[in-house]
Amino acid sequence: MKRGNAVAVTTGVCLLFAFFFVYPALSVVGEAFRDKDGGFTFAFVVEVFRNPVYVEGLWNALLLGIASTFVTLLIAFPLALLSHRYDFMGRRLLGALILIPLVLPPFVGAIGVMHILSVTGSLNSLLIEMGLMDPDHRMDWLAEGRFWGIVVMNALHLYPILYMNIAASLANLDPAMEQAAENLGCPPGRRLFRVTLPLAMPGIFAGSSIVFIWSFTELGVPLVFNYSRVAPVQVFHGIKDLGGNPAPYALVAVILLISALVFILTKFLFGRSTSGAQPRPKGRDAEKKLTGLNSLGCAIIFATVFLVASIPHAGVVMLAFSENWYDSLTPIHWTIAHFQEALGDPLVVPSIENSLFYAGIATLIAVVVGLAIAWVVVRSDIRGRNVLDALVMLPLAVPGLVLAFGYLALSQEGKPLHFLIGAGGSPALLLIAAYAVRRLPYVVRAAVAGLQQSNPAMEEAARSLGAGTWRTLRRISIPLIGANVAAGAILAFAFAMLEVSDSLILAQQARHYPITKAIYTLLSTLGNGHELAAALGTWAMVFLGIAIVGATALGGKKGGLFKL
Amino acid sequence: MAVVMDSIRAESVVKRFGEVTALDGVDVEVAPGELFFLLGASGCGKTTLLRCIAGLEQPTSGGIFFGENEVTGLPPHKREAAMVFQSYALWPHLTVGRNVAFGLEERKVPRDEVRKRVEEALRLVHLAGMEDRGVDQLSGGQQQRVALARALVVRPRCLLLDEPLSNLDAKLRIEMRREIRRIVKEGGLTAIYVTHDQEEALAMADRMAVLNAGRIEQLGTPQEVYRSPRTSFVAGFIGETNLIKGRAVESRQGYVQAETDLGLLVGQLTDSDWMPGGGEEVVLSIRPEAWRVGGVRGGNRTTGKVLERSYLGQRIQYEVETRGGRQSVVQLNPDVVHEPGDELELGSRHEDVVVMKA
Numbered sequence: 001m002k003r004g005n006a007v008a009v010t011t012g013v014c015l016l017f018a019f020f021f022v023y024p025a026l027s028v029v030g031e032a033f034r035d036k037d038g039g040f041t042f043a044f045v046v047e048v049f050r051n052p053v054y055v056e057g058l059w060n061a062l063l064l065g066i067a068s069t070f071v072t073l074l075i076a077f078p079l080a081l082l083s084h085r086y087d088f089m090g091r092r093l094l095g096a097l098i099l100i101p102l103v104l105p106p107f108v109g110a111i112g113v114m115h116i117l118s119v120t121g122s123l124n125s126l127l128i129e130m131g132l133m134d135p136d137h138r139m140d141w142l143a144e145g146r147f148w149g150i151v152v153m154n155a156l157h158l159y160p161i162l163y164m165n166i167a168a169s170l171a172n173l174d175p176a177m178e179q180a181a182e183n184l185g186c187p188p189g190r191r192l193f194r195v196t197l198p199l200a201m202p203g204i205f206a207g208s209s210i211v212f213i214w215s216f217t218e219l220g221v222p223l224v225f226n227y228s229r230v231a232p233v234q235v236f237h238g239i240k241d242l243g244g245n246p247a248p249y250a251l252v253a254v255i256l257l258i259s260a261l262v263f264i265l266t267k268f269l270f271g272r273s274t275s276g277a278q279p280r281p282k283g284r285d286a287e288k289k290l291t292g293l294n295s296l297g298c299a300i301i302f303a304t305v306f307l308v309a310s311i312p313h314a315g316v317v318m319l320a321f322s323e324n325w326y327d328s329l330t331p332i333h334w335t336i337a338h339f340q341e342a343l344g345d346p347l348v349v350p351s352i353e354n355s356l357f358y359a360g361i362a363t364l365i366a367v368v369v370g371l372a373i374a375w376v377v378v379r380s381d382i383r384g385r386n387v388l389d390a391l392v393m394l395p396l397a398v399p400g401l402v403l404a405f406g407y408l409a410l411s412q413e414g415k416p417l418h419f420l421i422g423a424g425g426s427p428a429l430l431l432i433a434a435y436a437v438r439r440l441p442y443v444v445r446a447a448v449a450g451l452q453q454s455n456p457a458m459e460e461a462a463r464s465l466g467a468g469t470w471r472t473l474r475r476i477s478i479p480l481i482g483a484n485v486a487a488g489a490i491l492a493f494a495f496a497m498l499e500v501s502d503s504l505i506l507a508q509q510a511r512h513y514p515i516t517k518a519i520y521t522l523l524s525t526l527g528n529g530h531e532l533a534a535a536l537g538t539w540a541m542v543f544l545g546i547a548i549v550g551a552t553a554l555g556g557k558k559g560g561l562f563k564l
Numbered sequence: 565m566a567v568v569m570d571s572i573r574a575e576s577v578v579k580r581f582g583e584v585t586a587l588d589g590v591d592v593e594v595a596p597g598e599l600f601f602l603l604g605a606s607g608c609g610k611t612t613l614l615r616c617i618a619g620l621e622q623p624t625s626g627g628i629f630f631g632e633n634e635v636t637g638l639p640p641h642k643r644e645a646a647m648v649f650q651s652y653a654l655w656p657h658l659t660v661g662r663n664v665a666f667g668l669e670e671r672k673v674p675r676d677e678v679r680k681r682v683e684e685a686l687r688l689v690h691l692a693g694m695e696d697r698g699v700d701q702l703s704g705g706q707q708q709r710v711a712l713a714r715a716l717v718v719r720p721r722c723l724l725l726d727e728p729l730s731n732l733d734a735k736l737r738i739e740m741r742r743e744i745r746r747i748v749k750e751g752g753l754t755a756i757y758v759t760h761d762q763e764e765a766l767a768m769a770d771r772m773a774v775l776n777a778g779r780i781e782q783l784g785t786p787q788e789v790y791r792s793p794r795t796s797f798v799a800g801f802i803g804e805t806n807l808i809k810g811r812a813v814e815s816r817q818g819y820v821q822a823e824t825d826l827g828l829l830v831g832q833l834t835d836s837d838w839m840p841g842g843g844e845e846v847v848l849s850i851r852p853e854a855w856r857v858g859g860v861r862g863g864n865r866t867t868g869k870v871l872e873r874s875y876l877g878q879r880i881q882y883e884v885e886t887r888g889g890r891q892s893v894v895q896l897n898p899d900v901v902h903e904p905g906d907e908l909e910l911g912s913r914h915e916d917v918v919v920m921k922a
Binding site: 174176177179180181182183184185186187188190191194195198199201 | 619620641642644646653715
C-alpha cells in the first residue's frame with residue numbers, strides 16, 4: 001500500500017471519528033463539567049453522587065453489570081472448555097445453536113419472559129399443575145426477582161459473545177502447552193487452573209469487559225421489566241427535560257467514565273496477550289473423542305443451555321400466536337391474527353423499511369471505512385497504525401446510551417450536528433452515523449483477521465505478474481478476505497437492526513421509528529400491544545437468525561468476529 | 565542425577581486415525597541408558613509412536629512397557645516420561661524458573677529442593693541464573709534449552725524428544741546436538757529422539773530405527789544402517805546412494821554376483837534371512853564415496869564420462885555417464901580435478917556394495 005494513501009485514510013478516519021464519535025462523547029462529558037457561564041465545575045457530578053436516587057441507580061447498574069458478567073461467565077466458560085477439549089455427538093450443530101440467542105434483543109425476550117413469569121404465567125401454572133404451588137398463594141416472580149430477572153436476561157443474551165471469545169483464545173493455544181503439563185505429571189483438573197485458564201485470560205477478560213459494559217448500560221430490559229431505579233433508565237427518562245437540567249449529562253459522564261475505565265483496565269492490565277507473538281504451530285488438535293454416556297452428557301449440557309436460552313424466544317413466539325394466554329403453560333387458543341394485524345399497524349411496516357434502510361446504509365459505510373482501516377493496520381507501515389487500530393475499537397467501550405445522548409444534545413437547534421436532522425425532523429442520518437460508528441469494530445476485526453491470514457506475498461505475486469493495484473485488489477485480495485468481510489458486515493447489519501439505545505433515544509416521530517422503537521412503543525399500547533410487539537419481534541428474530549447463521553458460516557473460524 | 569532407568573518397549577503397536585494407519589505393528593525395545601532415534605520422512609509415524617509412548621495417543625492395539633510395567637492404559641501425567649516438544653510449549657505466563665519448577669511442584673517436592681533442582685537443571689543446560697526471565701525474552705536456542713531443563717529436572721524414567729532442534733538455525737543445531745548427547749549420557753538417561761534429519765541421527769544415536777509407512781524398515785547402529793542398509797528405501801533415505809537394478813547370477817558366502825547394465829557386479833548381502841536364487845531380480849546400492857576414481861584392485865569396475873562437476877572443498881562430486889546410466893561419484897581430498905567430458909575409470913570394493921531385494 002502506498003504510504004500517501006495510508007496517511008490519507010488514517011487522517012480521514014481520524015477526522016470522521018473525531019466528528020462523529022469523540023466529539024459527541026466528549027461533549028456529553030464536557031456538558032457535565034460546565035456551569036452556566038461556561039466555566040469548569042465538578043458541581044453536577046458531585047450532585048449526582050449526592051442525590052440518593054442517582055447513587056442508587058448507579059449502584060444498581062453496577063451490580064447488574066457485575067452480576068450479569070459473572071452469570072454469563074458461569075454459562076460460557078464451561079461450554080467453551082467442553083467444546084475445546086472434547087468431540088461429542090452433534091458438536092458442530094450444537095455449537096452453532098447456542099449462538100442463536102444473539103438474534104433477539106433482550107428487551108423483546110423480556111416480553112416473553114414476563115408472560116412466563118407473571119402471577120398468571122406459565123411457570124406458576126406449571127407448578128400448580130404439578131401440585132408444587134397453592135393456586136391461592138401464587139409467587140410473583142417478577143416483583144420478587146426483578147433484579148435477577150434482568151441479570152438472567154442479560155446473561156442468556158450475552159453468553160454467546162463470551163463463549164466465542166473464550167473458544168477463540170483456547171483454539172489459538174498450542175495444544176502442546178497443555179500436553180506438556182500433563183506430561184510433567186499434572187492431572188487434567190489441576191492443569192485447567194495452572195495452564196489453561198492463565199493462558200485463556202486475555203480472551204476471558206476481553207469478552208467479560210464487553211459483557212460488563214453491555215449489561216452495565218443496558219436500557220431495554222430494565223425498561224420492559226419496569227425497573228426504573230437503574231442509571232440508564234434514569235438517563236432515558238431524563239431526556240425529557242434536556243436543556244435545563246444538567247443531571248442527565250453528569251450521569252452519562254459517570255457511566256462513560258466507568259465503562260472506559262473497565263475497558264482500559266482489562267485491555268492493558270489483564271488483556272495483554274502473553275502468547276501473542278508466537279503463531280500457532282500446526283500441531284494436531286488435542287480434543288478427545290467422547291463416546292457413549294460422556295458424549296451424550298456433553299450434548300445434553302449444550303442442548304440444555306440452548307433450550308433455557310430460548311425460553312424468552314419461545315415466550316415471544318407463543319405470545320405472538322396466542323389468542324388468549326392466561327393461567328396456563330402455553331396459550332389456550334392459537335391465532336395468526338396478530339401477524340395480520342401487525343402488518344396493518346401504521347407503525348410496523350414503516351419501521352421495517354426504516355430499519356432496513358438505516359442499517360443497510362450504516363453497514364455499507366462501516367464496510368468501506370472498515371476495509372480501509374484494516375488495510376492500513378495490516379498492510380502499511382505508517383506510524384500510528386496501532387493507535388488507529390485501538391481507536392476504532394473504542395466504540396465497544398462507549399455505551400450506545402452515551403453516544404445517543406451526545407447526538408441528541410448536539411443535534412438540537414443551533415448545535416453543530418443540527419444539519420444532520422433531515423427534512424421533517426428525520427433522524428435518518430443521525431441513526432446511520434450512530435449505527436455505523438458503533439458497529440465499525442466488528443467489520444474492522446473481521447477484515448483485519450482476514451488480511452492477517454492472507455499472505456501479502458499472494459498480492460505481490462499478482463503484482464509481479466503484471467496486475468495493477470485495482471486488478472490485484474479485485475482479483476486476489478477481495479476474493480481472499482471476502483468471506484471475512486461479509487461475515488463482519490452481516491453481524492454489523494444484524495446488530496444495527498437490533499440497536500436499542502440509539503433507536504429509542506434518537507427516533508422521535510412515529511414515521512421514522514426503527515423496529516426496536518416500534519416494538520417498544522407497541523408494548524405500551526393498550527389492548528393487544530404486547531401481542532403485536534411479539535409478532536414484530538418474531539419477524540425480527542427469523543430475519544436475524546438467518547443473518548447470524550449466514551455470518552458464522554461465512555466467518556469460518558469461530559470467535560474471530562467478536563474478539564476485542 | 566544418577567537414577568535407575570528403565571528400558572522402553574513397544575509391542576506390535578498399531579495406531580489408526582480413521583482410515584489412515586499411522587503405525588502398522590511396530591516392535592521396538594530401547595535399552596536402559598540408550599539414546600535411541602526414530603528416523604523417517606514426515607508422515608511415517610515416528611511422532612505418533614513417540615506420542616503413544618508419552619501417552620498422548622492411545623494405540624489402537626499393542627502395548628507400551630516401561631521396564632516390566634505395562635503403561636498402555638496409563639494417562640500421560642502418570643507415566644513419568646518427560647517430553648520435549650517440537651514447539652517447546654513453554655508457558656508464556658510463567659517465568660523460566662517457574663516453567664522448570666512446574667513438574668517438581670506437581671510431584672509435591674519440598675520448596676527448598678525445588679529451588680535447588682531448578683538451579684541445577686538450568687546450570688546443566690548452561691542457563692544458570694536465568695530463573696526470573698520471561699520465556700518471551702529468550703532466543704530460540706535458549707527456549708530449547710529451557711524445554712530440555714523442564715523435562716530433565718523431574719528425573720523422568722525416560723526422556724522423549726520430538727524434533728527438538730527443527731526450529732533452530734544450522735549452526736546452533738550442530739551445537740545443540742553435542743549438548744543434548746552430553747546431557748543424556750551424563751545423566752545416564754534412556755531417551756527416544758524423533759527426527760527427519762538423517763545427519764542428526766547418524767551423529768547422535770546409539771541405535772536407530774528407520775520408519776516408513778508405519779513400519780520399521782531397519783533397526784541398528786548408525787554404522788550398520790548406513791553401511792548395510794537392508795532395503796532400498798533405507799539405502800536411499802540415509803545418505804546418498806546409487807541404486808542399480810540387476811539379476812542375481814550366483815550367491816556365495818554372503819556375497820552375490822549380479823548381472824547389471826554396468827556389467828557383472830559383486831556385492832554383499834545385508835539381510836541374513838535372504839539369499840537370492842539365480843536369475844532373481846535384485847537392487848544394488850553403491851554409495852558415491854564407494855566409487856573410487858582410477859579403479860580398485862580386484863573390485864567391481866566400469867568406465868564413464870564426466871557430465872557435471874561440483875567442487876565442495878574437502879571433496880568433489882561428479883555426475884558420471886556410464887553405460888548403465890548416471891552414477892554419482894564423490895572423490896574425497898581430491899588432488900586432480902577432472903573436467904566435464906573426461907573419461908574416468910571407476911571401481912568399488914565388493915564389501916562397499918550392498919545387494920538387496922528388488
